[in-house]
Amino acid sequence: MLRYDNYFIPKNLEEYFDLLLEVKDYRILAGCTDVLPWAREGRAGNVYIQNVIDITNIKELDVFEIKKDKIKISATTTFQKLFTDPQIRKDIKILPQVSVWFADDQIREQATIGGNLVNASPAGDGCPAFLTLNAQAIIVGRKDKSIYERKVSLDKFILGRNKVDLQGNEILAALEMDNTKGYGASFEKVGHRRSLVISTVCVSCVAKTDSSGKLFDDVRVAVAGVREIPCRLEKTEQFLQGKEVNEQNILEASLLDLDVINARSRLEYRKEVLQNFIIRAIIKSVSEKIIIKENYFDNTNIKKLEEVHA
């Protein structure tokens, strides 16, 4: 059971930073969908925090801008917003894709993208999707009575399990990401059930082909669930750059980054799933442009290729 004496809902940044000077024992909350299950038996148990500070009503944090090249959305944006916003559904397809796999409709109404990132779970679903959008974390803080803003790329923002680059009184304010209009996207995830499940492996992919539709122009793949910090698959991406969209190239690319796996358990299983997910995610991301023969990716071709590499 989570107990606290005071529940603060600051309305603007000044109020928020002033509050931090006043109260000592506090915890910052947004959607609350992680903290309440955390304060139960088997995890943190009964938790008492004198003050909790809910940042979802801070007016300066409320941004939702979709521009031609970039989008900027508040850290307090809910995943359901990413799932339902018509413009996002049209242009930044990876966001509704990741959202549909994220918890369930009801939790998505509360859970925020900022909470998901600051929580920095190795199995967090949001992070790999944002990584494929080249996300920048926009951080605000206050020093000597003046509010400042700094930007750090998402791959540098996450420092480890439950560890992020936030100093002193800083909070994650927003994410700035690429508008991937014209890109295909795919999010692949496996866990023990369909809704409300923690990823064992998840892969996010956004990709586009050149104007001919025959060559890979930009492929971005990221993974989570298989290592402490989610990451992009650089070798896979570089290999495909400018190459012909065909089965052989996708298969070859899928083998290049499997060594990113550094999980506590079920390594062989995760490796097999990860490779299949990479293949499937890339195929789905370009499937509007070109037809890929999925039966090419059976065990014989994979084995052949593995032998060549060995």
Add this chain to the structure above:
Amino acid sequence: MHKLTINLEVNGRKINKEVNSHYRLLDFLREDLDLTGSKEGCGAGECGTCSVFVDGKLVKSCLMPVAKASGKKIETVEHQGTPDNLSTLQKSFFLTGASQCGFCIPGMVMAATSTLRNNPEAGIEEIKEEMGGNICRCTGYQKIFDAVELARDVISGKLDPKVLEEYSKPEDSYLGANVKRIDAPGKVTGRLKYAADMKMPNMLHMQVFRSSRPHAKIKKLDLSKAKAVSGVEAIVTCDDVPGIDNFGVFIEDQPVLAKERVRYVGEAIAAVAADTLEAAKEAVGKIEIEYEDLPALYDPEEALKDKILIHEHYKTNLVKHIPIRKGNVVEGFAKADLIVEEKFATQPVEHAYLEPMAGLSYVDSDGSLVIVSPSQNITHHRHMMSKIMDLPINKVRFIMSPVGGGFGGKEDMIYQGMLALCAMKTRLPVRYVMTREEDITSTAKRHPSRTNYKIGITKDGKITAVQIKMIADGGAYGCSTEGVMRKAAILGAGPYKIDNLQMDTVGVYTNNTPSGAFRSFGALQTEFATESILDICAEKLNMDPFELRRKNMFVAGDLTHTKQALNSASIGTVLNELESLANWEKGTPNSRGVSRKDLNNKDNRDSCFLGARLNEKSEASGGVK
């Protein structure tokens, strides 16, 4: 307790109220407004029994601090209809029989309402996806989905609302007839009160201090700091038991609260009754204990060696051995052309009823002890309680509250003794509601089992002999182990003619969580082994597995393994139905995977997927308003 003032609207009513500042919206609805249609199945956002609308959006009220709800409009299941004026969806749930235990149903009705509000034309995949955050343990979901599709078609005008009244009139038989479930209106409207929904004036809240050790002597138990917590009315331990402190369904081996030693992690040691749940929790946190750890047993086969005794006075860790002997297995195996030997194992399984254990106890004006709980076995519990409390049987009354799913899990008496002790000691009503975590760690599970199986069979598929030995982990206390061993032995060899049978089922004490009653009561573990080995035999004999079973199945007039004469035997009919429904590919079952002809038929259900609302066609829906 710290308070805050909230202003909100609940079901159209404006409310300005001072509430406990740490309350979740769910606590506020249930405890302060008595809107108990919203249930707490898990408290962690996993089950959906607490789903409510906040400003028109469906959320899980167990994940929302009440402060967040201030200024918002809340709509609960109580706003959807009343038992005499059901909403279209509620009528559909009623008609399709979607409400069984009923505990998940208020949340299901809310999730279905939300789904159809977001898209009145939602297809079945969209319905499944959007209701994915709500769990049901009884129905297997089909009847719930049927209800939502029915309601959708009535609302859209495709179907005449009269279909909602079309219950069949049973003539000769109730079998297969869709009769009205008389309890359904109370369930689909959230009006039915389960034990955790009940309240009495001056009611206390009970919390339990539990063992963190699998096997240990209790050296010292210090309650002084816990007793000093403001609001604590009583703390009970084994010393408070007035009568015989040993109970059990078959073997009376269990104390109400641990006596001198603990035998599993999660065993109750002391119970606190306080005027608030928070005070009771705080007091439990202040109980001090010193253990002297004892070597513990986790493996039933190891336990059978009796090197360490879990109940010393029994001189053995064997709970019950049930043998069945029929014919002569040595001769039977000698006649066989093929002998197959295999080992099978099953794991403990949690019942996962949606309603966590809960109960309410009070002393009535005539001095009778009353226990209200969702017990599946109240008569037996009443007899046990009379001995424990040293009360004549006419002074013990058990009232069975609606059972929010049991599956056998509410058959063993688990917490009723502690409640009775607290009620008798304080002479005040006492309520206890387990959290999901507490329920999973402390209550009985399905028996984990290991089965050694040997079967002899002729070339043409006639079974000549079967030898089965199952060792089951009974956990720390006897509970229903003896009955489970009996049923495993009686039914385990399956509905097949076997002239030579040697069957042994053995239940053993260990320091694991106690095992108890669970659907099929032991038959599952042994029959799983039997059916699996028959499939293995079919493959080895180059025979169709249905044919192999037909060659050996019981027919009317046969004697069962325990010599009961069968007037009828339905396995033949069942096999035929099964074969046709599964589109079974006839022949030896040695092909696997996609090449099988019985996969991907029109009757097979598609595998689960997500994203029904992501394709272009449904762009307008997908929860977009």
